[in-house]
Amino acid sequence: MRELGSKIALVTGGAKNIGRAICLALGRGGAEILVNTRQSVEIAQETVKLVEAAGGEAMVVQADITDPGDVARMVATGVDAYAGIDILVNNAGIRKEAPLTEVSFAEWREILSGMLDGSFLCTQACAKVMRKRGGGSIVMIGGMTGHSGAKQRAHVVTARAGLAGFTKAAAMDLAEFGITANCVVPGLIDTQRGVHNPSNPHHHAGRAMPLGRRGTADEVAALVRFLCGPEARYITGQSLHINGGALMI
Template sequence: MTKELSGKVAVVTGAGRNIGRAIALTLAEGGASVVVNARSNRAEAEGVAREIEAAGGKALVHIGDVADAGAVQAMADAAVKQFGRIDILVNNAALRREKPFAEMDYAAWREILDVTLDGTFHCVKACLPALRKSGAGTIVNIGGLSAHTGAKNRAHVVTAKAGIIGFTRALAHDLADDGITVNCVVPGLIGTPRPKDKPEPAHHLTHQTITGNRGRPEDVAATVRFLCGPAARYINGQAIHANGGAYLGA
């Protein structure tokens, strides 16, 4: 693939592992300089940055919780200070807990929404001035399959990810005059490492892919890269599924 993102600067949240890591590496392969954000694990984030730099790219590590508006503003400021601009924002950071609704207290509910939904709000607000200056800014929000299918024991996660879809569509209208496209990539049944004490989510076991296999984080990242490139400027306000056919719908 060509370096279609050369000269661009991308901020990727939750970029230390799994899908976020793949997105950061893939955008760097496209020529973008990448701000690698992680909530607390500096070692993982620095590992991603080293991979980018080893391949000849440019990266900046920024540790900060997207639920903290001040930390997010500091990240946007650091990106502009280091690279002079922000052209791409990928809102990937999220929490994925499981708890029956009857046992869910408000703190558990808010924990998910604070990161997944409010964190996306904070990131867009902080990066918006720079995205406007870009003249061809791109925001890609990472959704979730369960927002479209529902899922047991995930009322908080489903609600947050459904909110991301609505936020995407609203922003596409609000920011069109600024030359900013806003889309959502919805992963589904992606094979990522899981801690031994956290087995496969129950709702994954109820879905099957048409392809007969789980996707890779790189499959999601390729979709994000396309949406960030010049060939996708006419795509706006869309939820694009990368799930091997596990879910067929809008």
């Protein structure tokens, strides 16, 4: 089913892992995809090829989402290429670990800027376009640690918690324009990062998962696709958890 036909979607951090899976899921749903990346242009081109191989249409838009000028240019590129933007997925983010007492202020600002400033700038710019088009869907990609806490990730936990709050604020401000805003909150998900670093204990590793396995990027992407589709127009301001039961709220 191509329930997203004629929709244009911008996915930040769309080159690989969960971002790539989201691009593919939305593309298979019929959306035309803007694959954002800051540096991984060749990898993003591979994502474009995968979307096209699945029968979709996509293009790479290179931009630093923490730079207002870059964000304005990226959104203008999408409007010029596809006449608008209907879906925004704020997926980009930096994830680092360090004890609270050793996190430098520069590292603190880097993490918060990547997740919060970037999501704010992209949401603000895209919402202006969506408003003119009569509505749209915005999805933040949060993280379970923003709700559960985690050791050595004070900056990441704070940023993830902030995304949940920003989602509610955006949902309230944008509802009158037919724009929904929701936050998808993955738990332990198999990605390149996790699979290729088995010696590095994951911050969710000690949590019991009632379903007994890690999730997949495709499962996260399927939830994003649903939230962007016609059957989810009465859902807004929510944090939807996908974690195998590791955290029940």
